[in-house]
Amino acid sequence: MFTFSPGLRVAHLTVALAVALCSTRLLAFEAQVRDQTGAPVEDAVVYAVPIDGQLPPTRPASAMIMQKNKMFMPLVTVVQKGASVDFPNHDDIAHDVYSFSDPQRFELKLYRGASQPIRFDKTGLEVIGCNIHDAMIAYLLVVDTPYFAKTGHDGIATLPDLPSGRYRVLAWNYRQHDLEARSEQTILMPAAVPVTFSLQLGPR
Amino acid sequence: MRVRKLRSKIALVFVLMILVVQAAVQIATADAFSSAARNQVNEQLAIGDRVFHNALQSEADRLAQSAAIAAADFGFREAVALHDDTTVHSALQNQRERLGADISMLVGLDGRVMASSPPVAAAGQPFPYPSIIGGQQHGVTSSTGVLDGRPYELVSVPVKTPLTVAWMVMGFAIDDVFARDMHGVAGLDISFLMRGADARWKVFASSLVPADRAALEAAAANVTPGHAELGINGYGSRIIWLGQGQEGQAPVAAVLQKSLADASAPFRQLRSTLLLLTLCGIAISIVGATLTARSVTRPLGELARFAERIGRGDYRASIEIHSNDETSELAAAFRKMRDDIAKREARITELAYLDHLTALPNRVSFNEWLQREIDGASRNNNPFAVILMDLDRFRDVNETLGHHVGDRLLHGVGKRLADSLADTLAHAPGSVARLGGDEFAILLPGSGIDAARRCADTLLKALEAPMLIEGQPVDVGASVGIVCFPVDGTDMHTLLRRADVAMYSAKQANTGIAIYDHGSERRDLERLSLMSELRRAIENNELLLYYQPKIHLADNSMAHLEALVRWRHPERGLVPPGEFIPFAEQTGFIRSISRWIAREAVAQCARWRMQGLDINVSINFSARDLSDRTAPDWIAALLREHDVEPRQLWIEITESALMDDPAHALTTLERLRALGIRMSIDDFGTGYSSLSYLKRMPVTELKIDRSFVIGMAHDTDDEFIVRSTIALGHNMGLLVAAEGVEDEATLEKLRVLGCDTAQGYYIGRPVAADEITIWLARWNEKLASIA
Numbered sequence: 001m002f003t004f005s006p007g008l009r010v011a012h013l014t015v016a017l018a019v020a021l022c023s024t025r026l027l028a029f030e031a032q033v034r035d036q037t038g039a040p041v042e043d044a045v046v047y048a049v050p051i052d053g054q055l056p057p058t059r060p061a062s063a064m065i066m067q068k069n070k071m072f073m074p075l076v077t078v079v080q081k082g083a084s085v086d087f088p089n090h091d092d093i094a095h096d097v098y099s100f101s102d103p104q105r106f107e108l109k110l111y112r113g114a115s116q117p118i119r120f121d122k123t124g125l126e127v128i129g130c131n132i133h134d135a136m137i138a139y140l141l142v143v144d145t146p147y148f149a150k151t152g153h154d155g156i157a158t159l160p161d162l163p164s165g166r167y168r169v170l171a172w173n174y175r176q177h178d179l180e181a182r183s184e185q186t187i188l189m190p191a192a193v194p195v196t197f198s199l200q201l202g203p204r
Numbered sequence: 205m206r207v208r209k210l211r212s213k214i215a216l217v218f219v220l221m222i223l224v225v226q227a228a229v230q231i232a233t234a235d236a237f238s239s240a241a242r243n244q245v246n247e248q249l250a251i252g253d254r255v256f257h258n259a260l261q262s263e264a265d266r267l268a269q270s271a272a273i274a275a276a277d278f279g280f281r282e283a284v285a286l287h288d289d290t291t292v293h294s295a296l297q298n299q300r301e302r303l304g305a306d307i308s309m310l311v312g313l314d315g316r317v318m319a320s321s322p323p324v325a326a327a328g329q330p331f332p333y334p335s336i337i338g339g340q341q342h343g344v345t346s347s348t349g350v351l352d353g354r355p356y357e358l359v360s361v362p363v364k365t366p367l368t369v370a371w372m373v374m375g376f377a378i379d380d381v382f383a384r385d386m387h388g389v390a391g392l393d394i395s396f397l398m399r400g401a402d403a404r405w406k407v408f409a410s411s412l413v414p415a416d417r418a419a420l421e422a423a424a425a426n427v428t429p430g431h432a433e434l435g436i437n438g439y440g441s442r443i444i445w446l447g448q449g450q451e452g453q454a455p456v457a458a459v460l461q462k463s464l465a466d467a468s469a470p471f472r473q474l475r476s477t478l479l480l481l482t483l484c485g486i487a488i489s490i491v492g493a494t495l496t497a498r499s500v501t502r503p504l505g506e507l508a509r510f511a512e513r514i515g516r517g518d519y520r521a522s523i524e525i526h527s528n529d530e531t532s533e534l535a536a537a538f539r540k541m542r543d544d545i546a547k548r549e550a551r552i553t554e555l556a557y558l559d560h561l562t563a564l565p566n567r568v569s570f571n572e573w574l575q576r577e578i579d580g581a582s583r584n585n586n587p588f589a590v591i592l593m594d595l596d597r598f599r600d601v602n603e604t605l606g607h608h609v610g611d612r613l614l615h616g617v618g619k620r621l622a623d624s625l626a627d628t629l630a631h632a633p634g635s636v637a638r639l640g641g642d643e644f645a646i647l648l649p650g651s652g653i654d655a656a657r658r659c660a661d662t663l664l665k666a667l668e669a670p671m672l673i674e675g676q677p678v679d680v681g682a683s684v685g686i687v688c689f690p691v692d693g694t695d696m697h698t699l700l701r702r703a704d705v706a707m708y709s710a711k712q713a714n715t716g717i718a719i720y721d722h723g724s725e726r727r728d729l730e731r732l733s734l735m736s737e738l739r740r741a742i743e744n745n746e747l748l749l750y751y752q753p754k755i756h757l758a759d760n761s762m763a764h765l766e767a768l769v770r771w772r773h774p775e776r777g778l779v780p781p782g783e784f785i786p787f788a789e790q791t792g793f794i795r796s797i798s799r800w801i802a803r804e805a806v807a808q809c810a811r812w813r814m815q816g817l818d819i820n821v822s823i824n825f826s827a828r829d830l831s832d833r834t835a836p837d838w839i840a841a842l843l844r845e846h847d848v849e850p851r852q853l854w855i856e857i858t859e860s861a862l863m864d865d866p867a868h869a870l871t872t873l874e875r876l877r878a879l880g881i882r883m884s885i886d887d888f889g890t891g892y893s894s895l896s897y898l899k900r901m902p903v904t905e906l907k908i909d910r911s912f913v914i915g916m917a918h919d920t921d922d923e924f925i926v927r928s929t930i931a932l933g934h935n936m937g938l939l940v941a942a943e944g945v946e947d948e949a950t951l952e953k954l955r956v957l958g959c960d961t962a963q964g965y966y967i968g969r970p971v972a973a974d975e976i977t978i979w980l981a982r983w984n985e986k987l988a989s990i991a
Contacts, residue, residue, distance in 0.1 A: 098278075100285030100365050129366025131278055137366045 029159040029187065030194035033151045033171050035201040040155025041173050043076040044199065045141050047148035048159055048167040048187070058146060062117070064088065065128070065138050067095045072128065072138030076174060078148040084117040085140065096131035103142055107131075125172075125179055139174045156194075164189040171197035175204065210504070211497040218493030219486070226482040233478060241468035245440035248467070252392035252460045253442055259389045260357060260446075263376065264346035267305060268359040271374040274299040275361045284310065285365040289319065296372075297321040306377040307356055310363070310370050311337055318370060324352035333447070336360045337371040348378070348447030350455045355398055355408065355447075378456070379409045387411035393439075393461040395420055396446075405457065412461070420459060427457070438464050503531040510538055519546035559638040561611055562618030570637035570645050574696050577649055581689055589656035589688045591646040592703035593621075593663065594711060596681040598642035609673050614642065616671045617680060621646070624666035628659060645703075653688050653719065660684045660717050683711035687720045731787060737773065738784055738793060742800050746772050749804050750970035751821070753979065754941065754963040757955045760987055762980065764820035764854055766963065767805040768970045769797065794826045802842060806853065808973050810846040817977070822854030822884065827861035831868050836875040843879075850880030856907065857883065859891030866897045877902035884941065889929060899936060905960075906933040910944025913964070917950055930957050 033044035060080035066073050068090040079085060087097050089112050097115070098107040103124035108115050110132075120126065120142045130136035141148075147167070149157035159169075167189060170182040176199065183197045274280065280299070283291035292310060300308040300321055310318040311331040318327055331337065336345040337360045346359045356375035362368040376382065378396050386394045395410035395417065405424040407417045423436045427443065434441040439461045446456040503525045513521035519542055525535040559566040565573075577588050595617065602610035621636045621644060636646045646663070648656055664684065670677040685707025693699040702720045705728065710718030741747050751765040771779040788794040805821045812819045829835055843850055855876060862869050862885060873883060884905035885898075889912055908929050915922035926942070933940035945951050945964030954962055968979055 100282060105286075127365070127367055129364070134276070134364055134366060 027162055027164065027190040029162045029167075029169075029189065031149075031151075031157050031159065031169060031171065032194060032196045033155045033157065033173065034196060034198050035173075035175075036198065040151070040153065041175075041199060041201065042151055042153050042155065043074075044151040044155070044157065044171055044173040044197070045076060045078050045143075045148060046151065046157040046159065046169060046171050046197070047078065047141075047143045047145050048162060048169045049143070049145045049147075051166040051168060051186070054165070055144075056146060060146065062086065063140075065140065066090050067097070067130070067136070070130075070133050070136060072130075072136055074138070074150075076139045076141070076150055078141045078143060078150065079120060080146045080148070081123050081142050081144050082119065082121055083142075084119040086117045087115040089113055089115065095133065095136070097128060098131055099126045099128045099140075101126040101128075127179075141172060143170075162189045169195055171199060173199055173201055175199075175201035177202055211494070211501040214497035214500065215490065215493040218496070219490050222486055222489040222493075226486060230479070230482060233475065237468060237471035237475060241464055241471055242440065245462045245464055245467045248392060248462050249440055249442040249460055252390040252462070253444060255390040256386060256392075256394065256444065256458065256460060259386055261346070264357055264359050267303065267357075267374055267376060268346065268361060270303040271299075271305075271308075271359055271372055272361045274303060274374075275363045275372040281363060281365050284363050284370055293319045293321060300374065303374065304376075305374045307351065307358075307373075307375040309373040311360070311373055312370050313368070324354075331373070333358060337373070348456045349375070350398060350447075351375075355396060355456050380411070383409045383411040390460070393463070395459045395461065397421075397424055397457045397459060398455065420461070424457075424459070434459060436461065440464060440467075499527065500531070503527070503535065507531075507534060507538055510535075510542075514538075514542045514545060517549075519543075519549075559618075559640075562615050562638045564618045564622065564644075565635065565637040567637065567639045567645075570635075570639060570647065571696065573635060573637075573647050574699070577647060578689065578694070578696060578699075581649075582694070586650055587652055587689055587691075589648040589651045589653065589659075589686060590699055590703050591648065591656060591660050591663070592639075592685045592687075592700070592707045593644040593646070593660075593682045594684075594707050595642035596683060596711065598680075601678060601680075605673075605676065605678070609676070609678070612673045613671060613678060613680060614638070616673065617667065618644070620666045620671075621663055624663055625659075628662050653686070653691075656686045656688065657717065657719070660686060664716055682716075683707050683714075684717045685710055685720065686717065692720045734784060735787065735791060735793070738771075738788065739796075741771055741773070742796060746774065747797070747800060747804075748772060748972065749801065749808065750972055751808075751976050752963060752970040753968040753976070753983070754822075754961050755967055755983075757951075757959055757962055760990075762819075762983065763961045764822055765976060766822045766856065766970075767801055767808075767824075769801050770970075789826050789828060792828055794828050795832060798823070798825060798829045799838065802839060806842050806846045806848050809848045809852055811973075813848070815977075817980070818852075819976075820852045820854060822856050824886065825855050825857045825861070827858075827864040827869075830857060830861060830872050831865055833872070835872060836879060839876065839881065840879055851882070853881045854904075855881055855883045856886040858886045859888050859893045861891075862901065863892050863894060863897070866894065870897070870900060873902050887943075889925060903938060905939040905941055907941040907943055907963075908959075910964075913942045913944040913950060913954075914946060916953065917947070923953075926954075926959075927957055930959055934958070 029048065031046040033041040033046065035041050060083035062084050063077050063079045064086040065077055066086075066088045070091060070093075077085070087108055089095050092112070094110045094112050096108065096110045099105060101124065103122035103126055104118065104120050106118050108118075120140070123142045123144050126140040126142065128138040128140060147159050147162055149159050151157040165188070167187050169185045169187050171184075172182050183199055185195050185197070187195060277295070277299075280292070280295045282288075283295055296308045296310060296319055300306075307320070307322065307324060309320040309325065309331070312318045315330050315334050315337070316327075317325045317329050317331050320327070325331070332351070333347050333349045336347045336358060346357060349356055349358050351358075355378040357378060358373055358375035360371045360373045363370045363372050383394045383396060393411050393416075395407050395412055397405045397420075398408050399405055405421065405427060407421055407424075410417050410420070412420065419436060420434070423434045423441075427434060431443055434443060441462075442460045444458040444460065446458055506523055506525065510521055510523040521542065523535050523538060525532045557565055557569040557572075574590065580586070581588055595613075598610065598613075601613060618636070618638055625636050625646065636644060639645050646659070648659060651659065664682060667680055667682055670679045672678075685703045685705065687693060687699050687703040687706060689699065692702050702725070705725065706718045706720040709721070710716060748770050749767045750770050751767055753765050754763045755761065756763050769781055769785075771781070771784060773779045785794070785797075788797055801823050805823050809819065809821050825835075839853075840850075842848075843853065857869070857873075876883060882904040883902070884907050885893075885901070885903050886907050887909045888906045890909045906929065908926055912922045912925050912929070916926050930940045939960040940958075941961040941963065942954050942959050943963050945954065945962045945966050947966055950964075951962060951966060968983075971979060
């Protein structure tokens with residue numbers, strides 16, 4: 001998902017609210033993520049897993065993690081299990097993209113331009129790096145739900161179109177000490193109250 | 205010997221000074237060198253410290269860089285990420301070998317060892333040096349650590365996948381090789397110490413030889429972390445604490461050592477050079493000092509010998525010193541001194557033999573000539589004559605015209621004599637000398653008596669013409685005495701003495717020239733012996749007083765007795781006073797005689813008084829007695845002693861004695877008068893009296909000389925004189941006495957003329973004291989019978 005400008009986001013929210021108001025069944029859900037000092041956390045992943053396990057039959061959306069200016073962009077990406085991710089290289093130098101993470105080991109050996117997309121069929125965290133450039137890092141969280149969002153500057157993530165029902169809402173940020181851990185809360189949609197997560201995070 | 209000592213002294217002083225200076229230099233330099241060496245060591249240690257740290261750091265950096273590359277290896281990272289332990293292990297080993305490291309380990313984020321090659325730590329154990337791995341994601345750190353009992357320099361690098369999942373630790377062993385490498389880099393000896401099982405520090409790696417390691421261990425026995433130095437003999441040291449172990453104590457100590465001997469090696473070289481120079485300097489200065497000293501002392505010795513020769517009178521001695529300094533100046537001064545001394549000696553000798561005033565030779569010269577002549581004449585039997593000349597009345601000239609005139613006179617006389625001699629003795633030798641005063645002597649070698657007389661005649665003639673002195677003509681005459689060798693003597697003193705006698709007799713007789721008369725000597729000898737006998741006479745009571753009475757012409761009563769001295773010589777019998785009194789007066793012995801007479805007379809007076817006889821006595825005083833200032837005193841004492849009244853004593857003084865020194869005589873007479881003693885002028889009419897003095901003299905009586913009294917009988921002139929004298933005396937208020945009354949007619953005549961007292965053979969002869977009483981008795985009888 002791309003990051004929107006604040007203005008755009010407000011507009012987006014308003015639209016979402018309008019839609020939510022119009023449709024009683026599909027509601028947006030807002031979650032706020034803060035760290036232990038109370039500061040809003042950007043790039044935190046919030047996703048909701050229905051408790052009853054009923055997932056819409058839609059195909060998982062694909063994502064793209066590009067390399068530009070010797071950086072992975074975006075830093076944090078969330079995809080639903082089974083989605084494929086593209087790693088286009090928009091630099092004029094080659095990159096060697098790899099990950100040793102458990103869900104999916106892969107290596108895109110030294111390439112420029114487009115890459116082969118990789119399908120992630122396992123849930124979990126993929127820490128992705130470039131062999132040549134030690135500083136390049138990207139996080140890909142593969143979740144078992146299409147309902148996910150990232151927090152912006154304000155630490156707020158909005159999950160759109162959540163059908164009513166009970167959900168487990170989980171939050172994760174890459175600054176966590178234990179990257180496998182998730183903060184969890186249960187909500188019942190439609191919930192009027194936005195949820196706040198307080199995460200114990202390390203330094204940036 | 206003295207010279208050598210001075211030379212040695214000078215040389216010694218110089219050498220000592222040099223030694224002192226050199227010693228000071230040695231000490232100073234030794235000090236400077238040792239502190240320089242020490243400073244150098246310390247500096248090198250400081251540098252070595254920095255170099256060591258740098259080297260160690262750069263080794264670690266190198267290793268870290270290599271490790272970083274190894275840790276970035278994809279395959280390795282993959283193996284680590286996938287927990288492929290065997291692969292990891294083998295990769296570790298492979299990389300270790302590739303990098304030449306001694307150890308490589310994988311340490312997990314939990315601080316536990318995951319793998320180790322070689323297996324110095326078991327997997328799962330905590331990595332003992334978490335400081336190098338904890339917290340830093342991007343940096344590398346290094347540390348010294350002990351693993352499995354061995355020390356290593358360890359570096360750690362992160363293994364990124366891409367997140368840091370582990371740390372790769374690599375290390376190289378700290379061993380002898382390492383120590384030697386460090387030694388090569390730092391230039392210092394490096395040793396690494398570790399605490400052993402017994403907690404003592406042990407050397408486990410070092411660049412030192414084993415012997416030195418033992419010394420190091422011994423020195424390190426008591427070291428504790430925090431020490432900066434070890435006290436090792438002969439070394440400067442520095443301790444560097446490496447690594448961090450348990451309880452914050454560093455597990456490893458690196459000791460940097462620098463041998464002081466090495467540091468001071470260049471200085472030692474310098475010192476031995478300096479020592480060599482010192483010794484050379486000393487040697488040279490010894491030689492130089494000795495030479496210098498010699499150049500000073502040798503001239504001194506020469507000068508000393510020169511001075512000795514001058515002292516001995518060798519004025520031909522010479523000295524030359526060829527240095528251009530003070531010693532040559534001294535030599536020149538000595539030469540001048542020699543010349544001056546020689547000149548002065550010549551002058552003194554000249555003066556010694558020269559009479560200054562007349563420029564004639566003096567007595568010393570004459571004596572030498574005379575002696576030489578005697579010696580020569582004795583050998584060759586040649587006769588020679590000596591003429592002694594004395595100027596007449598020279599004293600008068602001096603007193604009347606002044607001493608300067610007298611001097612000129614002498615000078616003139618000398619010249620005339622010399623000229624006269626030169627003229628007359630052109631072919632016969634002769635020499636004139638001034639003996640002193642107004643005495644001249646002429647030696648006539650080869651002359652007999654006649655030639656001498658002729659010569660004397662000529663000399664006297666030369667003096668006849670008056671001398672013109674300061675415009676004044678001065679008459680001068682001389683008396684000459686001549687003696688001949690060998691007739692008149694064979695030795696100098698005899699000749700001169702007899703010449704003197706001859707001259708004296710010529711002067712007395714006013715004959716001009718007199719030749720020595722052998723007879724006079726006998727007389728002189730007699731008189732001389734008489735003199736000594738006279739002295740004894742008083743002691744042996746050979747003198748006695750005779751008394752001659754004096755009577756008043758008015759009533760024929762006795763006035764007083766005149767005491768006259770007689771000498772009863774044991775051999776010659778009674779010696780008349782005329783034979784010894786004048787002689788005694790000449791020699792001054794008269795004083796003793798007068799004293800004796802006075803004593804005896806006063807004593808006799810006292811004796812007579814005891815017998816009931818009141819008799820006055822008169823004694824004779826000479827000119828010498830008059831000039832004795834103590835005379836009044838001892839006379840007064842004498843009178844007191846015998847309790848005799850002064851009025852009983854009369855003192856008779858001759859007219860000539862009075863006039864000899866009228867002023868002094870006056871004083872004495874006045875004092876005697878003050879005592880109460882009466883005085884008479886004896887032998888009046890025969891001396892050179894001055895009436896003005898006469899009227900001042902405090903005398904009571906005049907005694908007319910016997911010559912007039914005796915002649916009075918048949919000579920009218922004498923009678924006239926007597927008469928006038930009586931009148932003169934009476935007019936001057938004096939009593940008049942007459943001596944020498946030998947017959948009655950004279951006595952009566954005197955009585956008629958008014959003379960007051962008389963004395964003479966007719967009245968009474970001089971008799972001894974006891975006979976006087978007989979005479980007195982008889983006289984009184986006679987008086988009574990007439991009356």
